[in-house]
Structure formats: C-alpha cells, structure tokens
C-alpha cells in the first residue's frame with residue numbers, strides 16, 4: 001500500500017474531488033436522503049409556530065384576562081406542532097438510517113470489487129490488514145458524513161433564514177443581532193475543521209497500520225513462538241496502540257475545542273438578545289420607538305437559540321466531514337487514485353463457443369519497482385485445442401507468463417492475443433484455500449456445480465483418493481483453523497476447482513509437482529480424456545507433463561531474448 005502523506009494538508013481541488021466522490025456514493029440512497037433532509041428542515045421550521053404558540057399562550061394567560069378559553073387556541077397549535085415534530089423526527093431517523101446503511105453497503109461492496117478488479121498481482125502487493133481497514137474503520141468513518149453532515153448542511157441553508165425572517169418581522173433589532181453574529185460560527189468551524197482533517201487522517205492511517213501489523217503477526221504466531229520473539233512483538237503492538245491512542249486524543253481534542261468555541265459564541269449572542277429585551281422592558285433602552293409586547297420578546301428569545309442550533313449542529317458535523325475526507329484520502333492512497341465504485345456484479349460468463357488459440361508477440365513483462373523486465377521479446381503461439389508445455393529453469397519466468405496469460409499482468413510491451421469472452425482458469429503454485437469444506441472451495445469457480453460434476457472434477461484431479469481418507473470426505477473443513485492439506489493435495493484441490501469452471505483456456509502451474517509418478521500418470525491420463533474443447537498452457541519441470549503436451553516451449557535465458 002502506498003504510504004499516505006498524512007501530514008500533508010490537501011489542496012482545495014483535491015478536497016473538492018474527494019467530496020464529490022463521497023456524494024457520488026449516495027446515488028442509490030438519494031430518495032431516503034431527500035426524505036431525511038426534508039424532515040430535518042421542516043422540523044427546524046416548526047420552531048417558528050412552536051415559539052409563536054408558547055409566546056401567544058403566555059401572553060393570553062397573563063394579559064388577555066379571558067381565562068382558560070384564551071389558552072385553548074395556542075395550546076391546540078402547540079400540541080399539533082409537537083405531534084408533527086415527533087412524527088417527522090421518527091420518519092427522518094428511519095430514512096437517515098436507511099440512507100446510511102445503503103450507502104455504506106455500496107461503498108463496502110464497491111471497494112471489494114475495486115480491489116478485485118485491480119487483479120491478483122496488485123492484491124499480492126497489499127497488506128491484507130490495511131485492505132480490511134478500508135472496508136471497516138475507514139468506511140465507518142464516512143457514515144456520519146451521510147447521516148449528519150449533509151443533512152445539517154441542508155438545515156443550515158433553510159432553517160436560520162426562515163427564523164431570521166420571522167424574528168425580523170417581530171423585532172428588527174434582534175434580527176440585526178442574529179444576522180451580525182451568525183458568520184462567527186462558520187468562520188471558526190472552517191478554521192478548526194481544517195486541522196481536524198489532518199488529525200483524522202493521521203488517526204486512520206495509524207489504525208490501518210496497527211491492524212495490518214497485528215494480522216500479519218497473528219498469521220506468523222507459530223514462527224514468533226519458535227524464534228522467541230513474543231515479548232518484542234508484544235512491545236511493538238503496545239507501541240502501535242499507544243500511537244492510535246495519542247492520535248485519537250488529538251482528534252477528540254479538536255472536536256471538543258470546536259464545540260466549546262461555538263457554544264460560547266452562541267451563548268454570548270443569545271445573552272445579547274436577552275440583555276436588550278431586559279433593558280427595553282425596564283425602560284432603560286428604547287431602540288424600537290414602539291412599545292415591546294411580552295409575546296414579541298418571548299417569541300424572539302425562544303427562537304434565538306434555535307437560530308444558532310443548526311449552525312452548531314453543522315459545526316459538530318463539519319468535524320465528521322473532515323473525518324470522512326480523511327478516510328477518502330486513505331482510500332485514494334491505497335488505490336493510487338479514487339476508485340470508481342461499481343457494486344453491480346459483472347457478467348463475465350464466456351460466450352465463446354470453442355477452445356481459443358493464443359498468440360503472444362514481442363512480450364515484455366516487468367514487476368513494479370524492479371529495474372529490468374523479468375521476460376523480454378517473448379513470442380509463441382498455441383493453436384486452438386492444443387497443449388503447450390512451458391519449460392525453463394526455476395526463476396526463469398514461467399509463473400509470471402501464466403499470470404500474464406490469465407490477465408493479471410499488464411504487458412510492458414508486446415501483446416497477448418486471446419479471443420474476448422474466453423473462459424480462463426488458472427491453477428497456481430500456491431493456491432489459496434479458504435476456511436470451509438473442500439466442496440465449498442471447489443464451488444468458488446462454479447457455485448451451481450452439481451454433485452456429479454464435483455465427483456468428475458475431483459476424480460480427474462486426483463482429489464478423491466486423499467479426500468476419502470479424510471474424516472468427512474469432501475465435506476471436511478480445511479484452510480484457516482481447518483484440516484491441513486499437503487502442498488500436493490492443495491494443488492489438486494486447486495486443479496479440480498479450475499476444471500469445474502469448464503475452462504476454454506486452462507493454465508496450469510506445475511500441476512504434478514509433489515506427486516509420485518503413479519499419481520502423476522493417473523492425473524495426466526484422466527485430464528487427457530476430459531480436456532477436449534480446451535487449450536492448455538502448463539508450466540512444468542516434469543518430463544511426463546512435457547510428453548503429455550502437444551508442444552514444448554522453453555523460456556529464454558534472462559537477457560538472451562526469444
């Protein structure tokens with residue numbers, strides 16, 4: 001994973017791009033988002049009739065002298081408003097939760113698909129712990145952006161203006177006080193928010209690194225034990241945790257500071273309004289020129305805190321926005337750019353009717369960060385339906401070439417011509433077996449495979465002879481925390497998995513290494529009968545496999561050309 005520059009403050013255009021990326025993920029949940037935002041805005045507007053009902057009621061009770069009858073209308077209005085607020089709050093909360101849930105699901109699935117689309121070579125270069133953090137802590141960090149910030153932004157755009165108009169209509173001086181003190185909040189919010197983004201990014205990168213380090217060490221726990229490195233590793237985990245603690249505290253400090261500053265300014269502004277009304281009622285101040293009714297004063301006083309409330313909420317969520325942008329910056333660093341998230345599964349089913357021919361011309365392949373290409377000037381052809389054995393000493397580049405044929409390696413120069421739509425399967429040297437039964441592992445490439453197909457593939461790949469000795473046959477759980485398989489057995493499972501995919505181009509990397517000559521011969525014979533409509537490229541050191549192939553091609557010596 002490219003190390004992010006967490007200390008760097010992002011430029012304006014960079015931040016805008018990340019912000020746009022965040023907004024783009026909202027698309028499928030836009031309807032929920034609109035409902036949630038509308039509920040929040042209307043709830044804010046309802047403060048106006050609510051304050052009016054209270055002011056009217058108090059005025060009627062104290063001065064109208066008409067007794068309980070005068071209270072009836074304001075009380076009905078107040079009850080109606082409160083009821084509506086409860087209803088809107090409930091609908092808004094549900095819509096907001098649905099919106100966040102749908103958006104996070106899209107981000108998580110999209111990130112997983114983007115990682116898979118980068119290909120196995122890219123994945124091999126990543127630390128799995130850091131990749132996991134992208135879908136967990138980093139995705140969680142964007143949730144409050146959708147659930148809080150975006151709605152608070154809409155609320156700030158609509159509610160304070162309405163309250164300001166209502167207050168101006170009641171008393172222009174209070175309106176002026178609110179108008180003049182309003183910009184303080186956004187200015188402080190922005191000053192503090194910028195620092196929050198950098199701090200948030202530092203915290204997330206520390207979290208991801210510690211997670212990756214921990215996963216890595218867990219995998220090698222037996223080695224750590226054998227080499228007596230337990231205490232040293234514990235000290236490292238302790239140091240990583242301490243870094244996270246320090247960075248989290250810094251994020252919290254900024255969050256608390258920003259809310260304290262805003263609370264202070266909001267309180268001072270409300271106090272100003274209260275002092276103005278106090279002096280006016282006492283007759284010590286007369287800026288209005290007309291007498292001030294109790295209902296007007298009460299109405300404005302009740303509304304003043306609500307004028308600042310959306311701004312305070314936005315300030316709190318501005319910090320969430322900074323965190324979300326920090327998470328997006330980390331995602332961008334991991335993928336080397338902002339990934340296009342596409343949660344829809346792609347239909348990669350082949351439509352090619354028969355085995356393809358393969359042509360490689362002028363091919364050069366280079367691993368990222370390595371000075372010289374591992375292979376240069378490679379050219380060969382595999383006619384449709386034939387088998388080619390790749391020979392050459394260890395390290396000559398046979399596996400690299402198979403990876404390239406599988407589409408995992410982008411050629412530096414030259415080309416690999418395989419008809420589009422070809423169903424390709426690769427059985428590699430170090431196959432990954434997931435935690436689950438052997439049958440589960442086999443079905444990864446062909447989820448709909450029936451018992452008969454599985455039986456055929458496992459018989460050809462020589463899985464059955466060892467599976468029958470396992471406690472539960474093909475239902476034996478293998479992989480992490482499961483039953484252990486030998487290197488040769490794991491490869492045979494991988495071969496059966498590749499066969500189940502009914503490939504048109506089958507790429508095999510030393511399929512018979514670790515096999516005794518008898519099993520090797522049985523495997524090759526069984527494959528012979530099965531691979532009718534299939535082109536095969538097989539990397540091997542075995543004479544038997546070379547004889548089984550229709551043609552052989554020796555990978556040229558490094559630097560020797562084709």
Ligand SMILES: Nc1ncnc2c1ncn2[C@@H]1O[C@H](COP(=O)(O)OP(=O)(O)OP(=O)(O)O)[C@@H](O)[C@H]1O
Pocket residue numbers: 367368370374392393394395396397398399400401429539
């Ligand atoms: N991810 C990588 N980054 C850099 N170099 C690599 C990487 N993977 C392999 N190589 C190098 O590329 C060269 C070819 O490796 P490759 O695995 O393709 O050889 P091979 O012919 O399949 O070997 P073997 O017969 O032992 O399986 C080796 O020198 C290896 O060190």
